[in-house]
Amino acid sequence: MVKTSVKEIYRETGKFMGQVVELSGWVRTIRASNAFGFIELNDGSFFKNIQIVFESSLDNFKQISDLGTGSAIKVSGTVTESEGAKQPFEIKAVSVTVVGEADEDFPLQKKRHTFEYLRTIAHLRPRTNAFSAVFRVRSLVAFAIHKFFNERGFVYVHTPIITGSDCEGAGEMFKVSTRDFDKIPRKDDGKIDFSKDFFGKETNLTVSGQLAVENFCAAYRNVYTFGPTFRAENSNTQRHASEFWMIEPEIAFADIFDDMELAEDMMKYIIGYVLENAPEEMQFFNDFIDKGLLERLNFVLNSDFARVTYTEAIELLEKSGKEFEYPVKWGADLQTEHERYLTEELLKKPVFVYNYPKEIKAFYMRLNDDNKTVAATDLLVPGVGEIIGGSQREERYDKLVSRIEEMGLNKDDYWWYLDLRRYGTNPHAGFGLGFERAIMYITGMQNIRDVIPFPRTPKNAEF
RNA sequence: UCCUCGUUAGCUCAGUCGGUAGAGCGGGUGGCUGUUAACCACUAGGUCGGCGGUUCAAGUCCGUCACGAGGAGCCA
Secondary structure, three states, X not given: OEEOOHHHHHHOHHHHOOOEEEEEEEEEEEEEOOOEEXXXXXXXXXXXXXXXXXXXXXXXXXXXXXXXXXXXXXXEEEXXXXXXXXXXXXXXXXXXXXXXXXXXXXOOOXXXXXXXXXXXXXXXXXXXXXXXXXXXXXXXXXXXXXXXXXXXOOEEOOOOOEEOOOOOOOOOOOEEOOOOOOOOOEOOOXXXXXXXXXXXXXXXXXXXXXXXXXXXXXXXXXXXXXXXXXXXXXXXXXXXXXXXXXXXXXXXXXXHHHHHHHHHHHHHHHHHHHHHHOHHHHHHHHHXXXXXXXXXXXXXXXXXXXXXXXXXXXXXXXXXXXXXXXXXXXXXXXXXXXXXXXXXXXXXXXXXXXXXXXHHOOOOEOEOOOOOEEEEEXXXXXXXXXXXXXXXXXXXXXXXXXXXXXXXXXXXXXXXXXXXOOOOOOOEEEEEEEHHHHHHHHHOOOOHHHOOOOOOEOOEOOO
């Protein structure tokens, strides 16, 4: 008898045919008559189930027939060709041991559930086809990202989760404190006395590792972070979460064009990796989640991403004659409807928009020679919208200081960031890829809450 | 945070003109010798999201709160 996995049997069927194997896993569905029955077993190793045939000759036949969906069992049996039409092979059971029965109120049924309902049972949803596929792909994409950067000699840097830097500036932050909320120490003027708090200063959960990773960029040349990120915005959309993961590479002696090239290479690499390593899951997404998915991803793999400047994008939108709810105007940020129209209808592929007006972008982005735009880029993709935001960083000390002052920020808060511009400064660039948005793009899933194991959104941290 | 829609059995939903609650699936019981969301029969299961109002009468109309979803903003 060979202990094996469902995946191995699928991948090397010939080797196992006629052999007695031992499997263990969870019952996905069960159908029984008084003489025999069928179990679809999923052992976690593979997207697909394997069919177990059990006959009334087994001494615990009745116990097996009465098992509910979700039960854990151990099976030994012979791998045989199947008489049924829907599977090429099956296991003829020699014995079935009940390891852990599922109570009769196990919520997952053999029919379609709404994603909305499944979010309320996030602890059980990985046992469904869709979520089993999503989270295996999520795992593979994470690995592919590390593999991509590792193969190119990038150093993986762990930037802090708790940050004392109050100048990250990318949104509302979650406060980190050990103080008793009922007895917050205050100074004479009534302001909170952070010197009495754990770190002796105000601390928050990070909203970006970028400022920190730039320092390591000036040591290792090519670096990246990949970790959790927190935004306390009251955002209620299908593509925002309060806790999400972000990949932020930073490359030295590089400009905005090198940056876009890196982003394009990375996207293609991870798409290719997932198509190769999770074909069953990807086929499932194509069949049940998004009919055009595989065609679109294959097209993306084999074509160049579009690159248009912000100014060109405005012209394209104006020339399109399309009526927008928000008017298109140079100087104003592109609205979601503009972005979607650009990538989904006008160009029908991923597009980098770059060189945005400086007024609508962050202080650290490099000022272009026109003095009006900065070397920033957003990657827009069909179906998801903005998936990457990046820029060439302002490496010139004086220009950076004047941008900080222009935006009403305090230069002293950025002393270590400014030091980089005093000690061996160089042109460098980077971007942030929203990990979950990449998963959405690759799987066709439409809600960020369905690509995070236990999603955190405003008013929701149940699990 | 704003706009729109929604909340009825464990799940997915129907419920007409305001007249006191329905189906399928799931559960239970029994049957069935190759099933594929198996099938057949029987059966149990409801504070119609909460509160207030209109009415002889509210799942149904009005108000309000809570929760959820979609869209917008913020952004990855």
